[in-house]
Amino acid sequence: MRFFIVLAIASACGRYGFDSDADGGRSKDGHQPFVDADYQDAPGTVGIDAAAPGNGPASCANYSLGSNLGAVASGSTNGHPDTYKTCSGAGSPDVSYAWTAPSAGQYTIDLCNGPDQSLDTALTVFDGSCMGTRLACDDDGCGTWLSKTKVTLTSGQLVIIVVDGNADSGKYVLTITKN
Secondary structure (H helix, E strand, O other): OOOOOEEEEEEOOEEEEEEOOOOOOOEOOOOOOOOOOOOOOOOOOOOOOOOOOOOOOOOOOOEEOOOOOEEEEEEEOOOOOOOOOOOOOOOOOEEEEEEEOOOOEEEEEEOOOOOOOOOOEEEEEEEOOOOOOEEEEEOOOOOOOOOEEEEEEOOOOEEEEEEEEOOOOOEEEEEEEEO
């Protein structure tokens, strides 16, 4: 007797059934489910377990943060691909987030309060999409190996925030505050 585990996932791309026995976990049209077993939400944060951004300019981001402020996400770059080669991050895994400014003003985006203070990070902010204009790039703005940058945004402006390593990978906490 064969048992099949089928999982239906509703997404912006439609519904996909994953048959874990017949085809190694791939759907009938080749999509593969995403699993991030190492991640745990930090208390009071919007976790990266949230839905991916879906269709549109932010669809390239791994996760969507909405317009939340504060310690908005925590996780690890371990196990992610090296998608971005900018801002001293070449050769290290990275995680990207879509975020929309809730109002006009200057925002600080940082990794300063991460659990691993010896992690060498790089932080990049793109305007509107993963291929948009680079608005900011920082390698060691926290006064340590961790990164911090400031950007001036308009109300409703979409940015892609890339948490990357500088020949390093590990756990981080992403914080966004309005100045």
